[in-house]
Amino acid sequence: xxxxxxxxxxxxxxxxxxxxxxxxxxxxxxxxxxxxxxxxxxxxxxxxxxxxxxxxxxxxxxxxxxxxxxxxxxxxxxxxxxxxxxxxxxxxxxxxxxxxxxxxxxxxxxxxxxxxxxxxxxxxxxxxxxxxxxxxxxxxxxxxxxxxxxxxxxxxxxxxxxxxxxxxxxxxxxxxxxxxxxxxxxxxxxxxxxxxxxxxxxxxxxxxxxxxxxxxxxxxxxxxxxxxxxxxxxxxxxxxxxxxxxxxxxxxxxxxxxxxxxxxxxxxxxxxxxxxxxxxxxxxxxxxxxxxxxxxxxxxxxxxxxxxxxxx
Amino acid sequence: xxxxxxxxxxxxxxxxxxxxxxxxxxxxxxxxxxxxxxxxxxxxxxxxxxxxxxxxxxxxxxxxxxxxxxxxxxxxxxxxxxxxxxxxxxxxxxxxxxxxxxxxxxxxxxxxxxxxxxxxxxxxxxxxxxxxxxxxxxxxxxxxxxxxxxxxxxxxxxxxxxxxxxxxxxxxxxxxxxxxxxxxxxxxxxxxxxxxxxxxxxxxxxxxxxxxxxxxxxxxxxxxxxxxxxxxxxxxxxxxxxxxxxxxxxxxxxxxxxxxxxxxxxxxxxxxxxxxxxxxxxxxxxxxxxxxxxxxxxxxxxxxxxxxxxxxxxxxxxxxxxxxxxxxxxxx
Numbered sequence: 070x071x072x073x074x075x076x077x078x079x080x081x082x083x084x085x086x087x088x089x090x091x092x093x094x095x096x097x098x099x100x101x102x103x104x105x106x107x108x109x110x111x112x113x114x115x116x117x118x119x120x121x122x123x124x125x126x127x128x129x130x131x132x133x134x135x136x137x138x139x140x141x142x143x144x145x146x147x148x149x150x151x152x153x154x155x156x157x158x159x160x161x162x163x164x165x166x167x168x169x170x171x172x173x174x175x176x177x178x179x180x181x182x183x184x185x186x187x188x189x190x191x192x193x194x195x196x197x198x199x200x201x202x203x204x205x206x207x208x209x210x211x212x213x214x215x216x217x218x219x220x221x222x223x224x225x226x227x228x229x230x231x232x233x234x235x236x237x238x239x240x241x242x243x244x245x246x247x248x249x250x251x252x253x254x255x256x257x258x259x260x261x262x263x264x265x266x267x268x269x270x271x272x273x274x275x276x277x278x279x280x281x282x283x284x285x286x287x288x289x290x291x292x293x294x295x296x297x298x299x300x301x302x303x304x305x306x307x308x309x310x311x312x313x314x315x316x317x318x319x320x321x322x323x324x325x326x327x328x329x330x331x332x333x334x335x336x337x338x339x340x341x342x343x344x345x346x347x348x349x350x351x352x353x354x355x356x357x358x359x360x361x362x363x364x365x366x367x368x369x370x371x372x373x374x375x376x377x378x379x380x381x
Numbered sequence: 382x383x384x385x386x387x388x389x390x391x392x393x394x395x396x397x398x399x400x401x402x403x404x405x406x407x408x409x410x411x412x413x414x415x416x417x418x419x420x421x422x423x424x425x426x427x428x429x430x431x432x433x434x435x436x437x438x439x440x441x442x443x444x445x446x447x448x449x450x451x452x453x454x455x456x457x458x459x460x461x462x463x464x465x466x467x468x469x470x471x472x473x474x475x476x477x478x479x480x481x482x483x484x485x486x487x488x489x490x491x492x493x494x495x496x497x498x499x500x501x502x503x504x505x506x507x508x509x510x511x512x513x514x515x516x517x518x519x520x521x522x523x524x525x526x527x528x529x530x531x532x533x534x535x536x537x538x539x540x541x542x543x544x545x546x547x548x549x550x551x552x553x554x555x556x557x558x559x560x561x562x563x564x565x566x567x568x569x570x571x572x573x574x575x576x577x578x579x580x581x582x583x584x585x586x587x588x589x590x591x592x593x594x595x596x597x598x599x600x601x602x603x604x605x606x607x608x609x610x611x612x613x614x615x616x617x618x619x620x621x622x623x624x625x626x627x628x629x630x631x632x633x634x635x636x637x638x639x640x641x642x643x644x645x646x647x648x649x650x651x652x653x654x655x656x657x658x659x660x661x662x663x664x665x666x667x668x669x670x671x672x673x674x675x676x677x678x679x680x681x682x683x684x685x686x687x688x689x690x691x692x693x694x695x696x697x698x699x700x701x702x703x704x705x706x707x708x709x710x711x712x713x
Contacts, residue, residue: 120520126512127529133544133589134532136555140547149553193439200436212437219448221700225650225671229678229689230451233458236467253447256440314537316653321678332539336657339543346547353543357536364535365528372597376639 134357141350148347159347163355166348174327175334178244179356182319182330183312185248190259190308191301193252198263199289203272213264220257220375224250224318232321242328247319251312258311259304262374266300267293303370310360331356455693458686467682477687486665486673493580494649494669501584501651502644505591509640512592513599514625534593542657545586549573576666579659583667586654591647595640602636603629635710642703646696670695 140148142158167173201209224231231250232241240246270293278288294301319330326337331352338349364371459477462470481487516527533541548556549572557569572578606629614624630637652671655661661668661676668676670692677685 116518116520119515119518120522123515123518123520123526124522126515127526130532130589130593131529133541133548134536136548137540137544151553151558153555153558189443193443196435197437197440200433204433206433208433212433212441215441215444217704218700219444221646221703222448222696223646223650225652226689226693226696227448227451227455229458229674229682229686230453230455231447232678233454233682233686234451237454249443250447253443256443260440310535314539316537316539332537335543336539339546339657346553349543350547353540357540360537361532361535364531368528368531368597372594372601375594376598376601376636376643 134361137350137357138354140346141354143347145345145347162347162351166351169345169348170334170338171326172331172334172352175329175331176352176355178247178323178328179313179331181244182247182251182315183309185244186251186255186312187305187308189248189252190255191305194256194259194263194304195301198260199267199293201260202264202267216257216260219254220261222254224254224315228317228321231318235322242323242325244328246322247315247330250318250322251315252308255308255311258307258374262304262370263297263300265373266297270296299370303367303374306363306367307371307374310364313356313360452693455686455689458683459690461683461686463681463683473683477681477683480681481677481684481687481691486668490665490668490670490673493667497580497584497587497669498645498649501587501591501648502641504584505588505595505644505648506637506641508588509592509595509599510637512596513603516596517600517603530593530596532593533590534597537653538590538651539653539657541590542586542654545582546573546658549582573659574663576663579667583654583658586658587648587651590654591644595644598636598640598643599633602633605636606632638706638710639703642699642706646699646703649695649699 139154141162142160143150143155143162144157144159147155167176197212200206201212235241235246274292274296275285275288278292279285283291314332315330316332316336319333320336323329323333326334329337335349335352335356338344338352460473460475462473462476464470512530516523516530545556548554551557551569551571551574554569557566557572560566561569570578572582610628610632611624614628619627649669650671651669652675655667655669655672656675659667661672665673665676670688674685674688674692677688
């Protein structure tokens with residue numbers, strides 16, 4: 070069946086894995102020892118070639134973002150300069166941009182939307198994931214299928230419907246609408262990854278805690294939740310980043326400039342007669358850099374969450 | 382346990398039951414889950430007492446309001462006559478669909494949507510196969526270089542697209558400067574000004590932002606292939622290319638298929654790249670169906686809804702393919 074959280078078992082915490090060992094981790098280790106002989110020896114021409122091309126590619130992937138940083142720090146007078154690097158760096162751009170436009174409002178909207186969506190996703194997905202992982206209830210498969218299908222639908226496909234719905238509810242231009250929508254489209258990822266994590270934690274651990282006199286909720290809070298923490302952290306960071314980066318819904322469901330998220334605010338910059346690219350990228354850098362760093366923490370778990378229910 | 386409690390006649394998984402469940406669980410009769418079939422509850426006690434509703438209800442409600450309702454609204458709108466201000470003027474029958482099909486750009490938009498999706502996904506998957514192979518090797522700095530690969534994935538697609546728009550700027554774009562310095566072009570060009578050059582650049586950006594996820598999925602797939610298999614193949618005298626064709630590729634199939642379908646859905650829906658770089662212009666010459674839908678939204682929202690319904694139908698087909706592939710992956 071498509072909707073089986075065990076399929077994404079690889080995501081489970083290995084230290085408490087009750088079933089067969091997670092395939093990814095296990096084979097990775099074996100593979101590692103088999104290849105250890107030629108690990109990390111730059112003197113060998115093959116490794117050198119691999120390392121050089123990998124480093125070059127890495128630089129290539131970072132280059133556009135470095136150019137954005139450089140542009141963000143260019144003095145206004147040097148924007149139209151054809152030189153690769155400006156003569157001096159204007160650090161005040163990073164501060165001034167927030168005074169020159171509605172971007173400060175947009176930043177606030179983005180923070181509320183991403184933060185609110187993250188909290189809502191956790192509140193809604195934790196109980197659902199806990200129950201789904203622990204109990205074989207009627208409609209369980211249906212629920213998991215619904216979640217899986219939701220993950221496949223993107224806001225873009227439903228945009229006009231979303232607009233019409235919230236137009237009729239008179240909820241356009243509201244941060245809460247954006248919170249609700251972002252939460253809904255990130256729910257699937259959170260439910261999948263949390264179900265997989267909780268399922269990999271033996272229920273006996275909870276039962277032991279309950280024998281020791283803790284209630285069911287206490288056992289959940291003191292035993293299950295801490296063990297599922299990597300999953301919770303992944304869900305939190307992923308939801309925050311996706312909502313932070315979201316653009317289409319912000320563009321459609323908010324029409325007043327001050328009530329749009331930062332992505333839309335930055336895009337509006339281009340609509341202006343003269344684009345102040347240095348300010349535009351100063352805002353972008355503030356929006357992008359923290360997110361890339363956060364993402365690096367959860368990188369390992371994201372793939373299994375996104376492809377959940379589909380790969381063995 | 383549940384079997385001792387009064388058996389409820391209400392089936393918890395029926396849609397009309399969901400509405401009152403999550404909001405006020407206190408009103409529900411205890412023992413809401415049918416207790417007639419022992420063994421259903423794997424581990425008894427607490428979570429089963431009120432049935433699944435208090436636990437999964439809020440999640441289902443959220444999906445109903447934000448995903449299911451808009452789908453209904455979308456289809457309904459496409460059959461209505463709606464004023465620019467948003468007031469319903471009555472039914473339009475299938476007129477909006479006819480109007481959409483009669484748009485002079487419609488055929489061209491459809492063709493470009495297919496070309497866009499196929500080219501971007503195809504190039505992405507082929508390049509990712511190479512990248513995954515490369516980053517699966519062991520070399521000094523593998524961790525750091527893999528992190529660098531994340532950047533386009535974590536950063537907002539919109540901002541990456543805006544970044545490229547700036548780098549392609551005719552007077553100040555660094556890519557123009559670079560290409561002139563390298564002798565690739567004689568003079569800076571307005572790459573995004575004409576469809577002939579705008580399409581390839583937008584496809585480049587789309588591939589650029591799709592590569593990380595695809596590569597990571599394939600990397601995860603590569604890591605599930607046991608090393609013994611490679612050794613066995615090598616002992617049997619297989620060359621590197623043969624090992625790749627006979628061992629790696631077949632075992633990579635599940636990861637490959639999944640990344641393929643997920644990319645198809647993402648790229649088909651990818652709106653921000655085109656919107657940030659050309660807004661679909663000039664006219665609708667660089668628009669895919671999602672961009673065209675957005676362009677129509679400002680003139681006739683019902684026609685835009687008709688476009689969305691067609692879009693949505695295509696996404697549904699892709700999702701069905703995904704579910705099929707998932708099942709196929711698990712069974713084989």
